[in-house]
Amino acid sequence: MSFDNEERAALRSSVRDLLGKHSDSAAVRRAITTGHGYDDALWSRLCEQIGVAALAIPEKYDGVGASLLEVHVVQEELGRTLTPSPMLGSAVLAAQALVLSGDDDACARLLPGIAAGSVAALCWAGPDGWSGFGVTASGETLSGTASYVLGGDVADVLLVLTSEGLFEVDPAADGVTRRRVPAMDPTRALSEVVFDGVAARRLVSPTDLVDQLRTVALVALSAEQVGAASAALEQTVEYAKSRKQFGRAIGSFQALKHRMADMYALVETARSMSYAAALSGTHDDAVVAKVYCSEALQNVAAEAIQLHGGIAITWEHDAQLYFKRAHGSAQLFGQPRDYLAELATAAGL
Known part of the structure; x- marks a missing residue:
């Protein structure tokens, strides 16, 4: 059964063709051994030639302004080949955290870069998973450990979700420690990010x-x-x-x-x-x-x-x-x- 209209069918064809050329089994196995945990050249092609990272980002922030259905198409195709990429962690999770926050200043500063392929990571879960938060906020200072972070060890910007709201952190800030952790699935890199009294910028964030x-x-x-x-x-x-x-x-x-x-x-x-x-x-x-x-x-x-x-x-x-x-x-x-x-x-x- 197909849920594609003409535009989504063309998007699917473009992504599938590109992955067919650059993300076969051997390429996936090479990618998981790299420092990024994914093929940076392939990610650049996906962003520059097809614009996958920009799909769900509003046009005023240099995005495409597409819907979740278009994101669905790309995610399906990446899942077919098990292609490691920052799509889920950066272009979906981090980007949508910003879009849904409604913080115009943060969106204007960060979303154009994410749309172009720069990697952002959302720090959310604690050691016990996503039912709570791994990091706590005291004013604009963060402490704690975010677990299972997608792309956290290579991200250019960190977004941190806490019970007090959403924060932005420079990965190079004092008190931030990042490391890749072993995972059951070698095609999806997970990391742990530790915040030890880190200065953060509080962003607007709705209660829901x-x-x-x-x-x-x-x-x-x-x-x-x-x-x-x-x-x-x-x-x-x-x-x-x-x-x-x-x-x-x-x-x-x-x-x-x-x-x-x-x-x-x-x-x-x-x-x-x-x-x-x-x-x-x-x-x-x-x-x-x-x-x-x-x-x-x-x-x-x-x-x-x-x-x-x-x-x-x-x-x-x-x-x-x-x-x-x-x-x-x-x-x-x-x-x-x-x-x-x-x-x-x-x-x-």
Whole structure:
């Protein structure tokens, strides 16, 4: 099922073509060993030739002024290839934190750079995850540790979300310590940022900023999960057509056809859930997309491992990378079980 109009179809084609040329499996594996954790040259191409970082930034801040649906398209395509990039952390999370804050001065200063490809990072979660904040504010001084920060170790600007609101911090400021941390998913670099009495600039931030930002984050993540699930399914089908046992392609066996049909159903329903959330923009739909797409990708990736057999768990094969992305992304922005409890409460159960 396609949710693309003519413009989104053209955007998808452009992103897919560029990634096809510069982000195959070998390129992804090279990118994760770099100091940035992504291919800086590819990110520059995506920004300069297609403008992916500028999509959801208003035109008055040098952006495109597109909707979350266009961001969805890019996230899907990046998820298909597992391309490491600052898209989710900088162009979505950090940029939308600024846009949703309504702080015109901060937006005018920072968003044009982000739209051009400069990397910003949002420091939010603490060691226990995204249910609280890792950093506390006393006036305009920040202390604490932000965990699971996307791009925090290489960002040109840090935005810090606290219970007292949103702050801007110079990464070179005294008291800031940044480091890359080991992650389950090698294609997504995570970092830890420590603030030890750091001077910060307080930004305007509405009381519902966290809820608004969480909604955007969950939709963007679900789009990436849909892309990854779709690619894992396609690779499994192609393998089933070529792998032979007892003189027949294993894809001709009825039992395996049923399993791949179930994978297809998961991918398509996940796609519908994700696009429904992008279209509505509501928190409840975003939560449903987060839960469903996380579980769909985990199931599809697990089936891909099973249907490929022993080769799928070797480092040389990409199936294990999709499996790690599935489980890593399921934990990002909160575990599905936590959101299930939220949905149950909202339903009065």
